[in-house]
Amino acid sequence: MSAIRNNQNGAALLGAVIALVVLMSIAAVMAVNTASDTRLRGAFGHTIEGFYAAESGLNIGMARFKNIFLDYNVPTSADFVEQTVAVGDRQVTYSLNERPGNPRSVVIPAGEVFAGVNSQQFSYVVSSQASNGINDTEARVGAEFLVSYIPLFQFVAFYRDDLEILPGPDMFLTGRVHTNGNLYLNANSELHVEDAPAEGVNTVQVSAGENIYRGRKDGNTCGGTVVIDKLEDVVAPAGDLDPRNLDCSGGATRLVPQSELDAWQGSIKSQIETITIPEPDIIDRGTGIFWNKADLRIVLKLNAPDNLPAGPQLAHSLEVQHASGARDIPLTNRLHQFMRDNAWNAASSTYVDTMPVFYTDVPVAGPLCTCDDATPLCNNAAPTCYDDLIPDITTGSVRPGGVYGSVMGQPDNFDLDYRRGGYYNWREQKWMLLLNINIGDLIRWNDERGEPFFATADATHGGIVIYATVEGPASAGVNNYGVRLFGGANLAIPGGIDVVANPTGLTVVSDQAMYVLGDYNRGLVDPATLQPWADQAILPRQPAAIIGDSINVMSEGYWRPDPFCAVINPLCRDGQSVVPLTSGPRDGFTTVINAAFLGGVDTTPEGFVGTYNGGMENYPRFHETWSGQWLRYRGSFVSLGEPEHVQGLWCGTGDTCNIYNPPKRDWNFDTAFNDVANLPPLTPRFTFLKQRVFAQEFK
Secondary structure (H helix, E strand, O other): OHHHHHHHHHHHHHHHHHHHHHHHHHHHHHHHHHHHHHHHHHHHHHHHHHHHHHHHHHHHHHHHHHHHHHOOOOOOHHHHOOEEEEEOOEEEEEEEEEOOOOOEEEEOOOOOOOOOOEEEEEEEEEEEEEEOOOOOEEEEEEEEEEEEEEEHHHOOEEEOOOEEEOOOOOEEEEOEEEEOOOEEEOOOOEEEEEOEHHHOEOOOEEEEOOOEEEOOOOOOOOOOEEEEEOOOOOOOOOOOOOEEEOOOOOOOOEEOOHHHHHHHOOOEEOOOOOOEOOOHHHHOOOOOHHHHHOOEEEEEEOOOOEOOOOOOOEOOEEEEEOOOOOEOHHHHHHHHHHHOOHHHHHHHOOOOOOOOEEEEOOOOOEOOEOOEOOEOOOOOOOHHHOOOOOOOOOOOOOOOOHHHOOOOOOOHHHHOOOEEOOEEEOOOOEEEEEEEEEHHHHHHHHHHOOOOOOOOOOOOOOOEEEEEEEEOOOOOOOOOEEEEEEOOOOOOOOOOOOOOOOOOOEEEEOOOEEEEEOOEOOOOOOHHHOOOOOOOOOOOOOOEEEEOOOEEEEOOOOOOOOOHHHHHOOOOOOHHHHOOOOOHHHEOOOEEEEOEEEOOOOOOOOOOOOOOOOOHHHOOEOOOEOOOOEEEEEEOEEEOOOOOOOOOOOOOOOOOOOOOEOOEEEEEEOHHHHOHHHOOOOOOEEEEEEEEEEEEEEO
């Protein structure tokens, strides 16, 4: 029995030993597998981190190229050199290469955002790889991307902030409307956004970076009729997109849902990706793209006494400046020669006996005058309203008429005084210091006097760029400065739209408030629309733009040289600026403007409270009673933000505010801008980047 028990015990012991060995083997295998899995997971994690680092290099490279385009440049050979950056604890190396054939002029195809827009398109390939601390490459990525340069002036309206279109009379717009903010659509009567096949507008796009609302932003109401064409043509007539109503739903402002927008089949889009647009500082004096690339810089420099040769010394100077801001002495002398070229003026000027460049002074209080900002209705013809009155150098007497006396139509000795008296802006409630330029005369005199300022046919930046500004102690903040263009009915530049394939054109820019007075670049319009004093020798229109901190429009009847002032508007030497809106001297006249506008626009506060900004229908600021008269406008309305130098709010029309009564609006997109060759010089563009191919490789 004991032997049997011993044998059983030995067998049990042997089984236990065998089981233990098996368990230990399993444990060893599990330990090896666990360590291996840990290493694999660690390696995978490092690979993923390396991928993200390499992808960061890809994004850095694309953003760097995008910034080059935003600065109005294109990449050069130095930009294609391989770059290394640290991303966390990894070194990322990226490089960019150009595809052959850049740039290509393309029309963005149907179905894509901004379909139909003409764009300059550049194609690039970017590659990026990430290496760890032991210089081991963990991941490589690559992509092909397209950079599209899309001109802002190919939109009838393009806003950075909220856009409100709420017209009183019927309004018909063609082409493209876009805002990076919210879009509010409403009407007192009817608002139409439609195609115009006969004029070359074959598509419609209404888009917003945020939401689209039917109704008002400044009040929780919805009314009128809003009609927007669909991207569909099944209803007669053929070849014309089908209209569809965007209706109110009750009487309150409402958000239009995507399910409803889908019915337009792509012509209305909300929540589109953010578009990188130029910053408002592109117009800044000294640093902005327009200042640095301008062909001519004319500056009213405050508190810098100066005079024309043999003329009286005045408080402020008129000069030409270098890009550095220093006085350009040779060109300043040429400017002064232009200002006092009386023989040329008498024979050729559009405003005979009117100095072509001058400043509008600010009247001051005196014994016979109470002309300050708070009391504009004053005895503003008294000589004592004019600071530092300069006597006639022959007779010793002061100028007749005081602040509104004619500096222009007097004998030569008066022409040496480059002031004429004050303009009161009711919206700002301020007397304005305005630099005034006869832009038409400037171009013709420059051409006829051997081009001392610029080469008229120079297309370096697409045409002529003139920068005009007021430099003074308040230039950087809210002020009473501005630039006023007059005499621009004809722009005597060779060629023109529909005359040559690539006309040069003219862009006039200011960092301060911009005023355009009278017909501007009117082109071959129907003479029946012109005023009786208008020059009938009309020229083809040019690619043109007017750019400023804000845009003000003064009618063709506001200020004309004698004899028309005496017959039609006896006060039209700025004297009518202070009379009540209901008086005859502030009556506007039909005016024709063909120019793209870029200026600041006030923003209506959120939440149905505060002051309405006037909407797109009041983008240009008016200062007259236009009742029954037309503003015939073709161009583009672009706003990159709010004005920086004016703060007067839109307060409505009529007698209460004494600011203006609106014109009849014949406004629309200039379809010539659909051809990039017809765009004004230095047209601002937004950059639209699209990634087309992406590849990745892990170690």
